[in-house]
Amino acid sequence: MSIFKVLSDTDRKAFKAWFATQTLSKILVFFGFIAVLLGLSLFLFYSSGWIFTSLYHLKNFGQLTANYIMRAAILFIVILGIGSSTATCANLFFAGNKNYFYLLTLPLDPRILVRWIVAKTIVVNTIMLTIFLLPLGLTYGSIFGQGLTGFLVIKLGLVILSLAVLTNSGGGMAAVFIAKRIKRHKSVMTILGVIVFMAILVATFRLVFPGNLTRLTQIDSRQFFPIYNNLPLNNRFIPTNWLADMLTTTSATNVVLSLVFTAGLFLVYLRMMAGNFYPILLSISAKAAAPQATLSGTIQTNTAFHFEKYSAADALALKDLAAIIRAPGESGYGIFLILLIGFFFYLFSRVSIQAETTREWTNWLVVFAYAGFGFFANTYLLRMVFPLTAKESTGAWYIFSLPISKNKLLGSKMLLAYLVSLPLLLMALLIWWLPPFLNPYQNLLAIGSFITTGMLVAMHTLMGAISPNFADGDSPERVSTSSMGMAALVVTTAFELLSAYGIYSYINHSWSFERVLIMPAAAGGCILLTLVLIFRQTLGKYQF
Amino acid sequence: MNRVVIEADNLSRNFDKIKAVDGVHLTVNAGDIYALIGPNGAGKTTFIKILTGLLAPSKGIAWICGQDIAKNPLEAKRHFGYVSDNPVVYDYLTGYEFLNLTGAIRGMKEKEIKRRIEELVQIFPLKEVMLQKMGSYSRGNRQKTAFLASMISKPELLIIDEPIAGLDPTSITIFGQTLARYARDGGTVFLATHILSFGQDFATRVGAMNKGRLVKETEVTGENLNEIYKETVNSK
Numbered sequence: 086m087s088i089f090k091v092l093s094d095t096d097r098k099a100f101k102a103w104f105a106t107q108t109l110s111k112i113l114v115f116f117g118f119i120a121v122l123l124g125l126s127l128f129l130f131y132s133s134g135w136i137f138t139s140l141y142h143l144k145n146f147g148q149l150t151a152n153y154i155m156r157a158a159i160l161f162i163v164i165l166g167i168g169s170s171t172a173t174c175a176n177l178f179f180a181g182n183k184n185y186f187y188l189l190t191l192p193l194d195p196r197i198l199v200r201w202i203v204a205k206t207i208v209v210n211t212i213m214l215t216i217f218l219l220p221l222g223l224t225y226g227s228i229f230g231q232g233l234t235g236f237l238v239i240k241l242g243l244v245i246l247s248l249a250v251l252t253n254s255g256g257g258m259a260a261v262f263i264a265k266r267i268k269r270h271k272s273v274m275t276i277l278g279v280i281v282f283m284a285i286l287v288a289t290f291r292l293v294f295p296g297n298l299t300r301l302t303q304i305d306s307r308q309f310f311p312i313y314n315n316l317p318l319n320n321r322f323i324p325t326n327w328l329a330d331m332l333t334t335t336s337a338t339n340v341v342l343s344l345v346f347t348a349g350l351f352l353v354y355l356r357m358m359a360g361n362f363y364p365i366l367l368s369i370s371a372k373a374a375a376p377q378a379t380l381s382g383t384i385q386t387n388t389a390f391h392f393e394k395y396s397a398a399d400a401l402a403l404k405d406l407a408a409i410i411r412a413p414g415e416s417g418y419g420i421f422l423i424l425l426i427g428f429f430f431y432l433f434s435r436v437s438i439q440a441e442t443t444r445e446w447t448n449w450l451v452v453f454a455y456a457g458f459g460f461f462a463n464t465y466l467l468r469m470v471f472p473l474t475a476k477e478s479t480g481a482w483y484i485f486s487l488p489i490s491k492n493k494l495l496g497s498k499m500l501l502a503y504l505v506s507l508p509l510l511l512m513a514l515l516i517w518w519l520p521p522f523l524n525p526y527q528n529l530l531a532i533g534s535f536i537t538t539g540m541l542v543a544m545h546t547l548m549g550a551i552s553p554n555f556a557d558g559d560s561p562e563r564v565s566t567s568s569m570g571m572a573a574l575v576v577t578t579a580f581e582l583l584s585a586y587g588i589y590s591y592i593n594h595s596w597s598f599e600r601v602l603i604m605p606a607a608a609g610g611c612i613l614l615t616l617v618l619i620f621r622q623t624l625g626k627y628q629f
Numbered sequence: 630m631n632r633v634v635i636e637a638d639n640l641s642r643n644f645d646k647i648k649a650v651d652g653v654h655l656t657v658n659a660g661d662i663y664a665l666i667g668p669n670g671a672g673k674t675t676f677i678k679i680l681t682g683l684l685a686p687s688k689g690i691a692w693i694c695g696q697d698i699a700k701n702p703l704e705a706k707r708h709f710g711y712v713s714d715n716p717v718v719y720d721y722l723t724g725y726e727f728l729n730l731t732g733a734i735r736g737m738k739e740k741e742i743k744r745r746i747e748e749l750v751q752i753f754p755l756k757e758v759m760l761q762k763m764g765s766y767s768r769g770n771r772q773k774t775a776f777l778a779s780m781i782s783k784p785e786l787l788i789i790d791e792p793i794a795g796l797d798p799t800s801i802t803i804f805g806q807t808l809a810r811y812a813r814d815g816g817t818v819f820l821a822t823h824i825l826s827f828g829q830d831f832a833t834r835v836g837a838m839n840k841g842r843l844v845k846e847t848e849v850t851g852e853n854l855n856e857i858y859k860e861t862v863n864s865k
Binding site: 485486487 | 681682683684685703704706707711713715717718719721722726729730731732733734735736737739742743762775778
């Protein structure tokens with residue numbers, strides 16, 4: 086049996102074993118995820134079709150604008166793809182999969198394992214990229230090209246595969262670079278990494294939408310080309326443009342340039358991974374186990390958390406805070422989501438400035454912004470707050486054998502939940518001053534989203550404590566996607582929708598200011614009361 | 630008459646059709662080091678989990694220092710310290726932080742916690758190890774740290790599941806001597822072990838379990854535990 090067959094069988098069995106518990110909820114989550122991706126793909130297909138059709142009537146200018154959109158789309162996809170691949174690959178190093186250490190004890194060439202890991206990630210990347218790029222490519226090709234031909238499909242396939250290889254190689258090389266240098270201060274580096282990534286995203290946004298872009302709509306055709314050709318994104322040395330131009334032009338040069346660039350990068354990446362994979366894994370695990378000597382030769386005390394100074398409930402909350410602060414994945418994810426909300430509203434404010442809006446359109450934007458914030462808040466809370474109780478994990482025996490009541494334990498989780506959600510609550514109060522079109526409603530939106538978010542925090546904490554999934558406690562993603570996680574998502578989304586409906590009703594003058602605040606607060610209160618009652622019923626049912 | 634610290638009355642626990650613990654009656658007095666022995670799957674860990682309130686019994690009652698563990702869990706838990714057979718706790722905390730946390734949860738004052746930790750870290754040569762995060766600990770060091778945490782509030786009773794798994798011979802001796810000293814000072818120890826020699830050297834009483842039932846109970850007075858174990862395994 087070939088080694089690739091053995092490795093694929095092992096992965097297949099691990100996947101089946103994962104599905105063996107909580108099968109129904111996992112299947113639901115799986116199909117839900119597929120449905121969301123397909124929905125997104127269809128949305129891209131129809132919206133890009135609509136945009137490209139309207140541009141088609143503008144003849145040459147329309148085609149140039151469409152080309153620009155394709156270049157921008159591919160650039161964004163590459164930036165997001167490299168960011169995601171960097172995180173995945175860095176996690177591979179820092180998480181230290183035990184199977185890889187076991188494989189190291191076997192007479193197996195490490196390069197084979199590296200190739201296997203790379204091949205798997207490229208397949209996953211290709212699937213994800215297909216969902217995003219296929220609809221864009223198909224609509225562009227059918228409107229500005231020769232229609233839906235086999236040649237278009239081949240070109241699209243080539244571009245998607247190149248993008249998958251490119252993002253995987255770029256992200257993997259960045260992860261190797263980072264992991265070779267940072268073996269210990271993961272928390273700081275994760276946070277820095279997230280900030281750098283967001284900065285790159287903002288810079289890319291400015292590259293795609295420079296200040297002089299809006300001038301193109303106000304000038305005549307003679308002035309158009311000099312400005313268009315000098316737009317920063319139209320620089321011919323940007324490698325992602327070669328890939329975009331494979332779809333938008335018939336030039337063979339771009340094809341050759343793209344393929345040579347991608348293949349070159351991939352070969353360098355493969356060589357880099359083959360030479361560094363195990364040395365980095367071993368080095369990180371050795372560093373983790375070694376005493377942390379300071380420059381003066383003394384041992385670091387690592388006692389940043391002085392639990393002895395606190396009451397039982399506060400000490401428990403502090404312990405969970407330590408878990409988040411000392412787990413780079415956790416803190417990084419939290420910061421990433423908070424920055425994402427900031428980025429969302431930053432984009433939102435720019436769009437609103439440039440749009441000539443009607444009152445009705447602005448009203449919809451208000452509701453969209455409010456619901457958008459709710460969506461981000463829920464995502465944040467489902468990932469950061471819901472798993473708090475389950476995160477006791479395999480050490481749950483310890484806490485439940487101590488003389489501390491489950492109510493007190495819940496109190497400590499609640500305290501921590503609000504601490505962890507503090508940035509979110511602050512954003513709920515302040516972010517509405519960013520987009521200027523929200524002007525008449527800022528107070529309402531701030532109070533409404535603050536109250537809603539505050540209640541969502543309590544809901545997620547309670548639902549996470551009703552039937553905690555201790556078995557998967559080490560993996561917050563799994564806890565969030567368990568059946569209880571899905572139930573929490575349904576309940577909290579329904580509550581959010583009610584709150585957004587209140588805002589919609591207020592700006593359409595069918596609800597008063599007081600009613601907008603009282604109705605969701607009353608509904609939230611009822612939900613919380615029900616959850617508390619359920620929690621009290623399940624108090625004595627934790628079994629280990 | 631000795632004070633009763635643990636009393637189990639017809640304690641049973643079923644998992645579907647399997648009787649993991651089947652009608653166990655057992656009494657442990659103050660000052661005893663009681664070793665529960667038996668083969669894998671005998672029901673020792675399940676029995677201990679019921680005693681510590683981590684599992685609810687299907688039938689029967691367990692009292693810890695006179696408190697029904699099912700009805701008054703908080704009161705009962707104030708009287709004992711517990712070490713699980715899988716002493717994995719918080720990988721992201723250092724050993725010192727873990728001891729501080731345990732002291733705080735047990736309601737001890739800051740000064741008392743510090744003084745007690747100073748005493749406890751003298752037991753094993755762990756001072757430098759305790760400065761590291763527990764994620765980097767060996768199985769033996771985890772076991773020792775969890776043991777120290779269970780002793781922090783000077784409980785009347787220690788319940789330890791597989792106390793010496795992963796310990797080196799020197800640590801086993803220190804561990805046994807610490808338990809003996811603790812029992813001499815009026816403490817009580819209830820432990821489950823596979824290592825018969827440890828029970829032989831340090832236990833004062835032994836109970837042998839098989840297939841969920843307590844097959845035999847005896848004082849350890851020179852009687853060979855190997856014989857008792859063989860009898861237990863062969864019991865129907």
